[in-house]
Amino acid sequence: MEKRNCPPSPSPRSTEKSGRDLRSGDSNGGTNTNSNTITRGEKGVNVQVILRCRPLSDEETKSNTPVVISCNERRREVAATQIIANKQIDRTFAFDKVFGPSSKQKDLFEQSISPIVNEVLEGYNCTIFAYGQTGTGKTYTMEGGGTRKTKNGELPTDAGVIPRAVRQIFDILEAQCAEYSMKVTFLELYNEEITDLLAPEEPKFPVPEDKTKKPIALMEDGKGFVFVRGLEEEIVYSAGEIYKILDKGSAKRRTAETLLNKQSSRSHSIFSITIHIKELTHEGEEMIKIGKLNLVDLAGSENISRSGARDGRAREAGEINKSLLTLGRVINALVEHSGHVPYRDSKLTRLLRDSLGGKTKTCIIATISPSVYCLEETLSTLDYAHRAKNIKNKPEVNQRMMKSAMIKDLYYEIDRLKQEVFAAREKNGIYIPRERYLQEEAEKKAMTEKIERLGVDLEARDKQLVELKELYDAEQLLSAELGEKTRQDPEKSLVDCAYNLRAELENAAADVSGLFCKNRFGISAQGLKESVQKLKILHGSVFWRNRVRKQITCYNELQCSLSKQEERLAHFAKKQREGHLRAVEASRSISKITAGFFHSLDIHASKLSSILEETQSVQNQQLLDLEKKFEECAANEEKQLLEKVAEMLASSNARKKQLVQTAVGSLRESAVNRTSHLQKEISTAQDFNSSVREKWGVYMEETEKNYIEDTTAIDTGRSCLAEVLVECKGKDKHGCTTVEERRGFTFQPWQRKHGICGFYRQDRNRNQPIAARSKLSSAVSSTLENIDVANKALLSSIDSSLKLDHDACANIGSILTPCHEEMRELKGEHQSKVVEITENAGKCLEEEYLVDEPSCSTPRRRQIDLPSVESIEELRTPDYDELLKSFQESRGSWKQANGDMRHFSQAQEPTSRSLEIQESLS
Template sequence: MEKRGGTPSPSPRSTEKSGKDLTRSGDANGGASAGGNATPKGDKEKGVNVQVILRCRPLSEDETKGNTPVVISCNERRREVAATQVIANKQIDRTFAFDKVFGPSSKQKDLFEQSISPIVHEVLEGYNCTIFAYGQTGTGKTYTMEGGGTRKAKSGELPTDAGVIPRSVRQIFDILEAQCAEYSMKVTFLELYNEEITDLLAPDEPRFPVLPVPEDKNKKPIALMEDGKGGVFVRGLEEEVVYSAGEIYKILDKGSAKRRTAETLLNKQSSRSHSIFSITIHIKELTHESEEMIKIGKLNLVDLAGSENISRSGARDGRAREAGEINKSLLTLGRVINALVEHSGHVPYRDSKLTRLLRDSLGGKTKTCIIATISPSVYCLEETLSTLDYAHRAKNIRNKPEVNQKMMKSAVIKDLYSEIDRLKQEVFAAREKNGIYIPRERYLQEEAEKKAMTEKIEKLGVDLEARDKQLVELKELYDAQMLLSAELGEKLEKTQERSGGHQACSA
């Protein structure tokens, strides 16, 4: 939703510097790496920066009719965005540089081909890649990720306004088909709303005509679990095996419709939900010794909720807590970015489910691209400056992308056989009723207890981390005090010696 009326009060950041302020720090990739974090070999150890793309949408019809003043100018060639503010009758321009800048007249096709297509290639090389859209509500995150209108391909062609997701899907299939590759693909689609994860691909619960179930009640929250290897997994998340781009579009439509239904029901709050659509691809490869290996790549496509809460409160001031209540995830994302950029020892990934889910994409082994979206309108200037600051800071995050380890086909088959065995046993137990059975009520109660326990353990983990940090600080303080006291001791000794000498002399 656009914020309207009145000239916005100047943002505190905008008064920090006046005149032309070219913010270009931390461009460690040497500026544009439109190739999605191209990794020079020697840089592998140092890591690569998160790629940040800036997109400014055009004025809407209403804004144009209402002669809304434009305060943003984009220089795509120089990869710069300038925001103009008038403070005390003085014009102040703030200029920000990004890896790529797409102005109001940019086309979906151009954004994809110049910035996203190279990332898709890296997924097919066996990397995990994440693309996420961040920005104020109504600035074009969904338009950029999904596209306007229908995303359905007509006569094999994508509509001109198809966004990053359908274009990526199409490109993945085009490449695999051109290579005559043997592959398998599965997708997951989840929504994160108010710290609860729901599966957008879960089959609907059967409804009874006498007892209609409200739409959102159909969405059962699912648990986020630690995988014991420093990662997380969403327990019971539906994985759909797909064989064509068309199938993925259908799944996307189905999932997005569920998301939208919730939005209709929950109205304003729903714009604060995040969605993650993931595609995992297994590709068969032959080694020189003709051994069959499986290469695995994963693409995460994230549509974040509107960022207006975080920008209004700022991650550090007193209102942060209040905004945290509303949207813990976005607030923590801001803190994680700050901690990574400032290299603070403790990165608060565990403080929200979004950052736990995106942990590997922020400072991990994944290649990450953030698309920051802004509006050109004067009425959004405050939020726009906040997005520009936020996105610019994120440019300094370094990830250490690693190609996923290839698996021998025989090992994959062995894994699949043991999975089939396990499922067979479950089916057999269910059919023969010789497994362990507990009443549904008790099962639900135990699940709830388990969830509470997991959360308690997680909280204890966080407390422990904080205590460890405190301990380190105390130890440092203790060491410093010891050093000081040793120095003072030495000084005292010398003084005593000197005064002893004097006494001897005077005696």
């Protein structure tokens, strides 16, 4: 077994020499081209290609059919094993997704199709089509294994892509509680004729199947979009309705038993779902989003001899292969970016135009069989699908329509229809609008021309037929006449005549011999006379005999020519009959001949394409050789040039490096200076802060001490005063009682005046402590009030100083944080700039100025980017003054740009604030 591994080739190319031909579509040579990782850009999105290999059928398993396909789902690769000249050759193909024989319908749908369905609901047009040899599972993948009945609303495990997509669409729309409308179409393309699988069945009596299917026309609108005229669109409201429609349409599809598939689809089918979803814009406007999903089940590509197709089936197969061949040519043209893409060569490619190289998102499911007997077709499918991977589409979301615009459109449509109805009612006979009339007239004209051509053809054939008939009649007449003549039989009379003549001749001979005898023995004159007479008779009879003889030969010749004529006539008549029959059946057989012609054309075309491929591969090889030589030559020249350039650039590079290093050094230095300056500022601010704190602590301590002293002094004063007060009260009481006593016992008139006066004097003296007491109490209360006021003032001043201090702290913090941030940013920026500059310098050195190192292989072809004279001139170091000036300018602008000045002024702020605080504290 020979198994060689080649590195992934950048372009898919089959190399007979290599044992393993890994095909990969992406330009990096990698194999990961999953739709999610597809590069989207101006160039578009690659068509997604999925490969599915079916399991061996029961018969194949029973007959121990060898398996030649192995699928690596993880690596997304398929390998086909081929034996050529007793050597095993593995060919490996990479795809976007690979599903092996044991893969489930659910897995295929969830992994590959479900995201596409979501995109349809986002407003894209998407197409999924199945391509592959007959009997490889296209219909199984698209529609399912046949059991479409749902169990408790669940889909059966073998349900295919179509029912699952339908279910997903309805599930999502219902979950979103969306307002939507949905319509479906289902068409079949058979022998280049389109029929509507949803068209109502009109005929009431049984007619052959082919007659019930009316072909419908494929039209192009003014913008080049293709549409099928009169295609039935069914509005649907549930998944169940779609399943019914699918069943109805599928049952109408043309299927037949082939050697490769018991129920082989003989036509291409396209099932389309169009969804209109209502959505609200931010402004509250109602918009209609439109998405379309096309699900295409292609008829099987097949080898006519292996599929056992004959007569009608062979023609079918020829047509199928023809449309698939055009599909292949379209794919090739798209991949090779050739100017002309032959979309118009078949109806299938016209219908799929937007899905191949258009604005639609497309996914191809290529199906293959693992059997060794299908290897040839499998390789062809793999090639086909692999090539299709390189088609790029440019998907666009369908323009959302304002609901009002859509309603307007519908009104317009209704108006148009109303006009038609009105026109038809008002006029005598049938009346249609001008455009329709012109269109139909054009169609009619084309039809008339076609009919005329056919009429002329028919006339010519009729003429030919009449001529042939005339000729035939003339020949018939001639042959009848000759027959009549032959029937009369003159032969017998002639023979009789001949016999008579012979007898006479015999007699005459006897007479002559008698005469001779007589003459010798003396014959008389009379005898002589008689003899002369007899001789005359004899002479006559001899003459007649000669004539008879001549007549006999003439007769024989006539006979001979007659038989020849008869033969010729019979032959001619036969030919005429054949010609007549041919002429009668000419119109019927012409289609057969055409079919044969097309078939042979197909064969020739496929031969030609294979020859073309061969030629292409040879040319490719030659081109490769040329390219190689050219690259070698270019590499040498490049090397020499690069050496020179490298020398030239080495010095300038060193200078540049020096320049860069100096610039970086100065930048670093300025950064360090700025950092140290900032740090100094921060430390000054911190010192100031700590000194303020210290002072504040001392002040607080002193204030507290004073307060405590004051409070204790007040307390002692208060207690002293209270004691004095108590003492005064006691004395006052005692004084009062004494006065009362005296008033009672010594009241005399002469003494009364003195006594009263004395009493009043005494009383006045006794009133002195009361006044003192009131004075004292008022002094105490005023002192207390003063103390309270002082306390309050002190407390408020403490509060305000605390607040000021807090504010000052906060200010310092707010100044410090941005300063720190700025510092960090500045540092980071500097570092990243330094790294960037170093990297760029390194890259520049490596990529542009270093001479290629010898790698013993042809260097990659590339464009040499020669530096211009100006750029070299720019490398010169400018004048010192100029440099200084530009540096200062740049520094100034840089300062402004970075808000440097602002920071600086902000940095000054704390000082003035701290002064304020100091003032307030003092």
